[in-house]
Amino acid sequence: QKEVEQNSGPLSVPEGAIASLNCTYSDRGSQSFFWYRQYSGKSPELIMFIYSNGDKEDGRFTAQLNKASQYVSLLIRDSQPSDSATYLCAVHRGGADGLTFGKGTHLIIQP
Amino acid sequence: KAGVTQTPRYLIKTRGQQVTLSCSPISGHRSVSWYQQTPGQGLQFLFEYFSETQRNKGNFPGRFSGRQFSNSRSEMNVSTLELGDSALYLCASSLAGSGWNSPLHFGNGTRLTVT
Numbered sequence: 001q002k003e004v005e006q007n008s009g010p011l012s013v014p015e016g017a018i019a020s021l022n023c024t025y026s027d028r029g030s031q032s033f034f035w036y037r038q039y040s041g042k043s044p045e046l047i048m049f050i051y052s053n054g055d056k057e058d059g060r061f062t063a064q065l066n067k068a069s070q071y072v073s074l075l076i077r078d079s080q081p082s083d084s085a086t087y088l089c090a091v092h093r094g095g096a097d098g099l100t101f102g103k104g105t106h107l108i109i110q111p
Numbered sequence: 112k113a114g115v116t117q118t119p120r121y122l123i124k125t126r127g128q129q130v131t132l133s134c135s136p137i138s139g140h141r142s143v144s145w146y147q148q149t150p151g152q153g154l155q156f157l158f159e160y161f162s163e164t165q166r167n168k169g170n171f172p173g174r175f176s177g178r179q180f181s182n183s184r185s186e187m188n189v190s191t192l193e194l195g196d197s198a199l200y201l202c203a204s205s206l207a208g209s210g211w212n213s214p215l216h217f218g219n220g221t222r223l224t225v226t
Contacts, residue, residue: 034214043201043217044154088154097167098144098156099215 002027006089006102014110019076021105023089026070030091033065033072034099038086047074047087079109113138115204115218123224129190132221136183136204142166143185144215145177148199157200160185161207189223197225 003026013019021035032051036044050056050063050072062075072091076083086104093100116135124130136143145157156169160179177187183204189196199222203215 036217043219046214046216049214090154095167098146098159098169099154100156101146101154103153 002030002091002093002100004089004091004100004102006087006105008103009106010108011105012108012110013079015079015081017079019079019083019107019109021074021076021087021089021107023072023074023102024070025072025089025091025100027091027093027100028067028070029093030070031094032092033063034090034092035061035063035074036088036090036101037083038088038104040085044088076107081109081111083107084109115202115216117200117202117218117221119221120219121222121224123226124192125226126192126194128192129188130192130223132187132189132200132202132223134185134187134202134204134218136185136202137216140204140206140216141183142205142207142213143179143183144203144205145185145187146201146203146217147171148201148220149197154201157187192225194225197223199223 034049035047038044056063060077064073088104089102090099142161144159148154158168163179174190179185199220201220203217205213207213
């Protein structure tokens with residue numbers, strides 16, 4: 001049973017601070033990892049993906065992957081109220097498998 | 112470039128009926144995946160199509176089926192609807208299927224309510 005675990009939150013972070021979102025996965029065969037953002041009533045939108053151990057930065061967002069610990073995280077620097085959303089972690093084993101999603105972390109950025 | 116288009120946006124059906132949902136992928140994308148999203152279970156993979164062939168199927172009963180046409184448009188069908196089928200159904204397209212080199216782009220979804 002492939003599982004992706006996230007703290008459901010809400011995670012409350014003051015504006016301008018760093019928001020840290022965490023995700024663990026059970027399938028050691030997972031090869032690629034994705035972070036999606038979903039605003040209430042909207043569809044998920046891709047923020048970034050990572051497949052190698054270490055950090056990957058894109059603007060204010062940094063994804064971190066540690067395959068040995070089966071752990072992936074997303075850091076949002078200089079958090080803005082517009083970052084308030086549910087953040088979904090997803091993993092992919094490879095091949096024709098679909099993505100396995102966590103249930104998401106609800107992030108609230110307080111002005 | 113137009114995004115993924117799903118129709119209809121909202122549907123209300125009665126138990127026992129069947130429903131067909133439609134998805135038009137981003138131009139040039141050959142893979143279409145379908146996901147069910149509910150508050151309790153989150154996003155769950157239904158199936159993926161690539162070049163008119165189903166490549167994989169999630170853990171859903173046979174009442175859930177789909178197909179893909181030669182223009183990459185896809186339809187999903189649910190027969191003998193149950194109350195538990197009420198959910199947001201999301202279609203996602205990608206260039207070549209799920210994976211690091213082919214991220215998914217989601218449509219706005221079809222909200223299905225079964226009464």
